[in-house]
Structures are given as C-alpha cells and as structure tokens.
Amino acid sequence: MDSSGMEVPAQPTGIGHGEPLLEVADLTKRFDDVTAVDGISFTVDRGEIFGFLGPNGAGKTTTITILTGLSRPDSGTVKVAGLDCTDDPKAAQHMIGIVPDESNLYPELSGYDNLCFCAALYGIRKRERSERARRLLADFDLQDAAGRKFGGYSKGMKRKLTIAAGIIHHPQILFLDEPTTGIDVASARRIRQLISDLNSRGTTIFLTTHYIEEAERLCGRIAFIVKGSIVRTDTVGNLMRHAHGRNVVQFEFSGEAGRACALIGREFPDLICGTVPEGIRVESPRPVRVGPLVRLLEDGGIEVTEARKILPSLEDVFVEITGIEAGAMKQEKERSGGGAR
Amino acid sequence: MRKWIAFWNILLKDMRSYYLKPPNISWGLLFPLVWVAMFLIRSGLGLEMLPELLPGLVSLSILFGTTSVLAVTVTFEKKGRSFERLLLAPFSLELLMLAKTSGAILFGTANAFVPILAAVILTDLPGMNWAMLIPATLLIAVSSTFLGLLIAVSAREVFEAQTFSNFFRFPMIFLCGLFFPVASLPVFLRPLSYALPLTYGNDILRGSIAGTSLMPLWLDFPVLLGSCALLFYFSINIINRKWIT
C-alpha cells in the first residue's frame, strides 16, 4: 500500500512490558440522545503505544477527555498507575500529558514562553523550566521560532510545540488526540518520528487516529472503536494473522479484465474473481495455485505480465472486523487534510 | 511549594498578557481620574466636597476595574480552550481560580489608589482612617472580582460576560449608595441594596474617609467577607458542573 513512508522501523514499536499503567473498565458517556462512549474496557501497558482507531464521531476524543479528567463518565472506572481517578481526576494529573486535537497554547506568548509556562503549571523551577524548554525546542526543530509568537506558527509547528508542551513535565503516559490530522505531509512524518522516539525513551503513549496506516506503523496494540464501542483490541501482528486465512493473488496482463474473470469463473467456479485497476484479483479459502491459472489465461490469448500474492493489510482487517469501508475512512482523510501519506 | 510555583506563574502570565498591557493600564488610570474630574466640575463645589465624594469614587474604580478584566482572563481563555491546560494541571480548582483572580484583585486595588492619591495630593484629609480604608479597599476588590468571576463563568461568550457585568455594575452605582445614600432610594429598592456586598464595602469607606458610616463595622466586615466566600463558592460550583462536563 504505502512505499514512501517507512520512516518508522519495520520492527513493531511500542510493545509494552505487561505491567498495566492505564486500566479502563466499562466506561460509558452519554450526551442527551447520543451514547458517545458505550461501555468500553481496555488496559494500556507501561511502555506501549496503544492506538484508538476509528472514524470521526466514534468517541475517541470523548474517551480522552474522560481519561484526562476534563469530563466525568456516566459509569465505569479509570485507574492510572493503580490510582483510582474515577472520582478524583486530580489524583493522577501530574503523571499524564495531553496533546489535544486542536493546539491550545497561548497565541500571544512565544514558543519558549509557552513551554516555560506549561512547565511552571507542574511546579518545575525556573532554571529547570528554561533548560527543558530549550532542549525540547531543539529536539523539535523549533529553535528558530522560539522567540516568535505561537499565534503566527504554521499548523505543523503548532502541533509540534503542543506535543513539546505535553511532555515538558516528563509524564509517564502521553495522550495524543489525532496528532497528524490536518497537518502537511512532511510535518506529519516528523511528528510520527518524534512519537516513536519518545516511546523508545520510555513514555507510554495513548494515541487516537483515523489513519489506518498510522496506527499500523506506530502502535503495538490497536483498539478498533466504532460508534462508541471497541469491536476488537489486539497487537498489530495478531490482527494481521487473523487476515492471513485469506489467499489473494493479483494478475496483471494486457487485455480485458472482464474476459479474464469470465474465463477463470468458467474453469474454477470455487475461486472468487474481481477486477482492480492493475488487472484482476483471485481469492480463495485455500492457497491459490498460480500455474494452472496463468496457463488458462495464456491459452485464452491473454498475456500475463505479473502474478503475485497480495498480503493482507490492516485496512483489510479493519474493514472485515468493523464492517466500515476503508473508503469511508479515506474520504474523511481527504476532507481533513490527508496527513498519513 | 510546587503549587505555589504554578500559582505565581499564572498570576505573572496574566499580569504580562493583560494587566500591564497599555490599553488596560490607561483604562485603569484614566477611568477613575475622569470620574474625579467630572464630579468636581459637575458639582461646582470645589475641593471641600472631596471627602464626601471619595468613597463612591473608590468603590466605582474598583468595581469597574475588576469586573471588566475577568471577561478576558476567564471567559476568553475558556473560549480559546487554553483554559483547559489550567484545568488539567495538578492542583485544585480553588487554587487555580484564586490564581486567576488575584491579578484582578491587585488591579482593582491599584485602581482604587488613583482617586485616593489624587485626593491626598489635592486636599488634606484630616479624618482619614487608613487602618480601616486599606482592608476595606482590599475586600471590595475581592468581592467585586468574585462577582465578576461569577458572571464570567456563567457566560459562554466574551460579549455576554461584558453585557452581564454592565447589567450589574451600572445599577450598583445607584443601589450601593456610592453617590446618594441608600436611604434616599425608593423603599422597594432598598432590599436590593442590602443584598449587594458593595453597599457594605462602600459604607466602611464612608466611615474611614468621612466618618459617616450608616451601619456598624461589626456588621459591614462580616457581611463583606461572607459575600466573598459565597460568590467564590458559587463560581467554583459552576465551573465544576459546566466546564468539567
């Protein structure tokens, strides 16, 4: 699917140590007639990148506002590092960092002053505030903009500074709400790199996104959330294994795709054949034997140029489990700026 | 200690971003001065009337100085979502709101000293009781700020907060006995006067400047303190209910 953006190591990142840091049980939140979050339960382990993947309106932001203490659930419990913060959100706020879906720093303050102010909110002393702010500005390639007002930053710079502000107090867990939505491609890529680096230095990350590729690249485990419910939570590896049961082979050739499918359908009725822009795809519950198919097509006067096995993508798994067409997620992606390219 | 670092920096940021900005400084200085001048000219009486007018001028300067800034420091920041940062920080809502209002309290108190200093320079005020005047000024600043806070957290938009506060503060000029005694108001309005904390604050000011308070101090001070507590309590309650949804 995506060949351009392997900025994150192929080795899966964000695997946890098995010790729970965030425990959520039966969380429900209603707004008048909408049930925004409907009885969700999950655990985030220390050290992992946990992804919340779902379309717009699925309940991702609502979940984050509850977990961080800006909103009260109608029922359910939230524990951070073993502390029950369902009724006392203040109990764990020193341990968590938040990067909201919209950058909410002070437009009239400079980048540097914004970071120092955020550090002061967590009781960090002046000398230390200044050191941390400078280091973060350097790490996030924002030194040149350090003295400029936040209000004049580009979207990508704003998002980066908001992330820096979210980690200046060295939180154990960082909540990121759609960190690359509405950001230009290069900045989005850099932001994913920063998230990955941050995690490899020990910060646990809870991330929401509606970009399937982003979840796949960054997250150790993913929860699919649809209409307020989690329909599946698993490691990327396990989710993919689920899809390995399917066998798909793609043929490329010169000639008419419709005729090729007709040929195959007549000769091998138990194979499912469909056309794609490149040619045709043949699907079967058993491994597909390519030889007989190529011979059949060639005998029919169709010159096959390529035949290859199509590995299932997380997108396929997502579509299968949630019943949401990947196209629907893509449309949202285009509407909101297409960050995950 | 950590909490006080946060407290101090919230206050400092508000000072830099709002109170020490030229438009606010000039508003804070000019407004009371214009009132002083206006009253002296209109009354045509000259400086011997100053002790009579001073309590009302001080109250007015504080009332307008404090209530006008909270629409910006609170309602505006809530609207722009930066207030969420403060709500997410690890200290109590009470401490947060004290930090957010302390700037306005200081600003209001500073405003009060514009007419006071003008009066001290222009006339000698023989009967001035400073030990009463200073705490009264501070308490009026606190109660007016908390009234402004209650309005600011009840409003959703900045203009709404400004409209609401005008709805309160203009009638208060007449209801709280700033320039006409409460006794000269129609009987049916007087209960309103006694429900407003500024009536008591202004009464202490009259006592300390002109020596003509209507109510005893043991009533004025506790009522003023009680209103501060009540207004703060209601404001926190609204934030807790409406902003943490």
Ligand SMILES: Nc1ncnc2c1ncn2[C@@H]1O[C@H](COP(=O)(O)OP(=O)(O)O)[C@@H](O)[C@H]1O
């Ligand atoms: N404050 C609110 N009042 C009413 N409905 C809300 C509110 N916040 C969210 N919702 C509704 O809850 C659902 C989930 O929203 P949200 O959590 O923002 O989804 P996501 O972040 O996944 O896009 C949506 O149907 C949304 O309209």
Ligand SMILES: [Mg+2]
């Ligand atoms: Mg959202």
